[in-house]
Amino acid sequence: MEGSLQEQLQGAIAVYGDRVDYLEVRFEQTESTAISFRGSRLDAVDRSFGASGGIRACHKGGWSFVTFNGLTELHDRLEEAISQAKLVGKDKTVLASVEPVQDYVAVQLGRDPRGVSMADKRQLMQEYNQLLLDYDSRIQTTMVGWRDRFGITYFVNSTGTCLAQERLDVSARFGAIARGEEGVVRQGFESVHSRADFDAFVGIEDRVLGAAKRAVGQLEAKPVKGGQHTVVLDPYLAGVFIHEAFGHLSEADFVYENPRMQELLTLGKPLAIEQLNVVDDATLSGLPGSLTYDDEGVPAQRKYLIKDGILNQRLHSRETAGKMQEAPTGNARAIGATYPPIVRMTNTGIEPGDCPFETMIADIDQGVYAVRMLGGQTNGEMFTFAAAEGYMIRNGKVAEPVSDITLTGNVFQTLKDIEAIGDDAVYVNGGCGKGGQMPLAVSVGGPHVRIKDVVVGGR
Numbered sequence: 001m002e003g004s005l006q007e008q009l010q011g012a013i014a015v016y017g018d019r020v021d022y023l024e025v026r027f028e029q030t031e032s033t034a035i036s037f038r039g040s041r042l043d044a045v046d047r048s049f050g051a052s053g054g055i056r057a058c059h060k061g062g063w064s065f066v067t068f069n070g071l072t073e074l075h076d077r078l079e080e081a082i083s084q085a086k087l088v089g090k091d092k093t094v095l096a097s098v099e100p101v102q103d104y105v106a107v108q109l110g111r112d113p114r115g116v117s118m119a120d121k122r123q124l125m126q127e128y129n130q131l132l133l134d135y136d137s138r139i140q141t142t143m144v145g146w147r148d149r150f151g152i153t154y155f156v157n158s159t160g161t162c163l164a165q166e167r168l169d170v171s172a173r174f175g176a177i178a179r180g181e182e183g184v185v186r187q188g189f190e191s192v193h194s195r196a197d198f199d200a201f202v203g204i205e206d207r208v209l210g211a212a213k214r215a216v217g218q219l220e221a222k223p224v225k226g227g228q229h230t231v232v233l234d235p236y237l238a239g240v241f242i243h244e245a246f247g248h249l250s251e252a253d254f255v256y257e258n259p260r261m262q263e264l265l266t267l268g269k270p271l272a273i274e275q276l277n278v279v280d281d282a283t284l285s286g287l288p289g290s291l292t293y294d295d296e297g298v299p300a301q302r303k304y305l306i307k308d309g310i311l312n313q314r315l316h317s318r319e320t321a322g323k324m325q326e327a328p329t330g331n332a333r334a335i336g337a338t339y340p341p342i343v344r345m346t347n348t349g350i351e352p353g354d355c356p357f358e359t360m361i362a363d364i365d366q367g368v369y370a371v372r373m374l375g376g377q378t379n380g381e382m383f384t385f386a387a388a389e390g391y392m393i394r395n396g397k398v399a400e401p402v403s404d405i406t407l408t409g410n411v412f413q414t415l416k417d418i419e420a421i422g423d424d425a426v427y428v429n430g431g432c433g434k435g436g437q438m439p440l441a442v443s444v445g446g447p448h449v450r451i452k453d454v455v456v457g458g459r
Helices: 003-019 071-088 118-134 205-220 235-250 252-256 259-264 318-324 357-362 411-416
Strands: 022-038 041-059 062-068 102-105 139-157 162-179 185-194 227-233 278-281 302-307 347-350 366-379 382-394 397-403 406-410 418-421 426-434 437-446 449-457
Touching: 003 022, 003 071, 003 139, 003 162, 022 071, 022 118, 041 071, 041 118, 062 071, 118 139, 118 162, 118 205, 139 205, 162 205, 185 205, 185 382, 185 426, 205 382, 205 397, 227 235, 235 252, 235 278, 235 302, 235 347, 235 366, 235 382, 235 411, 235 426, 235 437, 252 259, 252 318, 382 411, 406 411, 411 418
Parallel strands: 102 162, 227 366, 347 437
Antiparallel strands: 022 041, 022 139, 041 062, 139 162, 162 185, 227 449, 278 302, 278 347, 366 382, 382 397, 382 406, 406 449, 418 449, 426 437
């Protein structure tokens, strides 16, 4: 850690820390590049450097959050944060206790994208963009984007924690829009992510072309017939389903503020079939949601939200853990130093079961295979998702493509209607939104999952 910067933050905490119940300072230095193409046109090329920070103070249960752009402002902003916390604090500060840590977390780099010229990055994305444009005459336009971001976040609090964490995120997103007869429009997407290595994006032509193949392949799809169907979710959609429909219900700030959810989500309550295990695991290697410590300095953990069908754990910040008298889980996260940490997921997914895909569909006379997600929304325990693509299952085989698939239901009923859990599992990168903080790097995953009696809406 840079000695002078570390000493400044620690010195400031030493001066001001005993004036409130709790005080923390985060300071982040970043550098990033971004490139985007729309159709054959280069849309944007950006390079940026940033330095910013945030201060949280808590006194008598009242929180304040103040941001700053440079260390010259630090002492004034600390005074401001402390006075604001004292203004709103009327109760008692309750934070789960955590062992203080002192650590420097470095990125284990492969080929560092900071050492690759902007011209070379642009050339690579241009070649992939051209691949999509040339794939089929029905491809009308493309959307290709590149982003790499390296940051170091320094964190010091009044309970003795002093951390610096490096983080690298490199991502590329590929989209293709195809137009067929009678003006039918379909789209396909593919994204690639790495936490360590530019070379993860070299030689990925087959993955890039997957976006165009999916867009063109769905042009022949007819709208699915609405009704109740046996539905098989692919790993991507299974992961998104468990993240959106159940993962957000596991975030303790939501539960703590919602008496109905406290009743529905009592720990130890059976929620699903016995074979279902749902995890939120920040310790997995190299995924977007992987952490060493969260933004409160709590060590990353693997949590079983559902274990053998039973509600086992929920996700916490130090405050929600303290108030609900549960253990902190390392799930306080912010998208940057100018945002306060709130309870968020990391890498959330369904653990694989023991059912091969062929066995899963073998006895389905007529069903729907739903693949990837186009969009969706949740409202409490109710959900609606639109699949990006889909296929009928007929006589135990994947058959013709179908479109306009929306899946609707109650998450608690759906968890009990699972009939089979696949023996495969895939994690994919994503961006999660909550409390005005979007996109937070997460990943979602799971195996194929078969669910009975799903309400499927068509056109």
